[in-house]
Amino acid sequence: MNLEKIIKNYSPMTETAFYILLSLTEPRHGYGIIKHVEEVTGNRLKLGSGTIYGTLTKMERDGIITMYADEKRKKIYEITEDGKVLMRHEMERLKELHVNVIKYEEDFE
Amino acid sequence: MNLEKIIKNYSPMTETAFYILLSLTEPRHGYGIIKHVEEVTGNRLKLGSGTIYGTLTKMERDGIITMYADEKRKKIYEITEDGKVLMRHEMERLKELHVNVIKYEEDFE
DNA sequence: CTCGACTATATCACGACGCGACATATAAAA
DNA sequence: TTTTATATGTCGCGTCGTGATATAGTCGAG
Numbered sequence: 060m061n062l063e064k065i066i067k068n069y070s071p072m073t074e075t076a077f078y079i080l081l082s083l084t085e086p087r088h089g090y091g092i093i094k095h096v097e098e099v100t101g102n103r104l105k106l107g108s109g110t111i112y113g114t115l116t117k118m119e120r121d122g123i124i125t126m127y128a129d130e131k132r133k134k135i136y137e138i139t140e141d142g143k144v145l146m147r148h149e150m151e152r153l154k155e156l157h158v159n160v161i162k163y164e165e166d167f168e
Numbered sequence: 169m170n171l172e173k174i175i176k177n178y179s180p181m182t183e184t185a186f187y188i189l190l191s192l193t194e195p196r197h198g199y200g201i202i203k204h205v206e207e208v209t210g211n212r213l214k215l216g217s218g219t220i221y222g223t224l225t226k227m228e229r230d231g232i233i234t235m236y237a238d239e240k241r242k243k244i245y246e247i248t249e250d251g252k253v254l255m256r257h258e259m260e261r262l263k264e265l266h267v268n269v270i271k272y273e274e275d276f277e
Numbered sequence: 278c279t280c281g282a283c284t285a286t287a288t289c290a291c292g293a294c295g296c297g298a299c300a301t302a303t304a305a306a307a
Numbered sequence: 308t309t310t311t312a313t314a315t316g317t318c319g320c321g322t323c324g325t326g327a328t329a330t331a332g333t334c335g336a337g
Binding site for chain 4: 278279280281282283284285286287288289290291292293294295296297298299300301302303304305306307
């Protein structure tokens with residue numbers, strides 16, 4: 060899948076997809092990602108098994124992550140260059156969202 | 169719908185839902201919301217008609233927005249107190265996300 | 278040594294969501 | 308007058324996150 064289509068199909072990114080990709084700057088396997096996401100969100104976000112393995116399969120098919128190693132009971136992935144471009148794009152969107160949070164925060168007090 | 173269930177069902181909020189509620193601190197009708205969202209996102213986000221009217225119906229049913237006025241060709245809504253609580257909750261989540269954007273940004277360069 | 282807890286992956290059906298297409302209608306502007 | 312903008316609504320489509328279910332290896336406590 061080319062970069063243009065990737066960005067179109069993955070924007071806006073779901074929170075799940077965002078945290079999976081955030082975990083894959085270091086090579087990790089599915090179960091390791093689940094634990095890492097729990098860590099960085101302070102146990103708030105717990106990914107279901109269907110979510111993680113389904114998403115990883117889809118992301119590999121689309122070329123935003125790649126197989127790093129295939130051990131007996133561990134399939135280890137890492138993010139690709141296209142994946143990094145996508146994440147930079149998503150991070151810009153999240154910054155825009157944050158600007159609007161700060162701007163309109165007082166209206167909800 | 170009670171507040172606990174509202175927060176559970178609307179978290180994490182979709183970008184669409186977030187910007188619709190952000191628009192409803194002032195009373196607005198569907199079409200007005202579409203135009204307002206285009207404005208605050210710099211024409212990035214254009215809501216489809218199915219999205220806006222479907223979401224408004226659902227949000228009113230769940231008690232996070234309420235009918236403010238029902239003119240001939242305009243149904244005007246505004247956010248409820250429960251809706252404001254929900255938005256404060258969502259804004260906290262977006263701040264956490266933003267912290268992680270700043271923290272891990274350099275890993276995607 | 279055995280039993281439960283943890284690690285690890287995979288598939289399935291379910292409900293929810295965003296979207297564009299299509300339909301309908303009024304009002305303003307060209 | 309004809310087009311463009313305003314305004315709401317419904318429908319089917321594809322996608323997504325989730326929990327249930329299945330399967331299986333590892334490892335420590337009793």
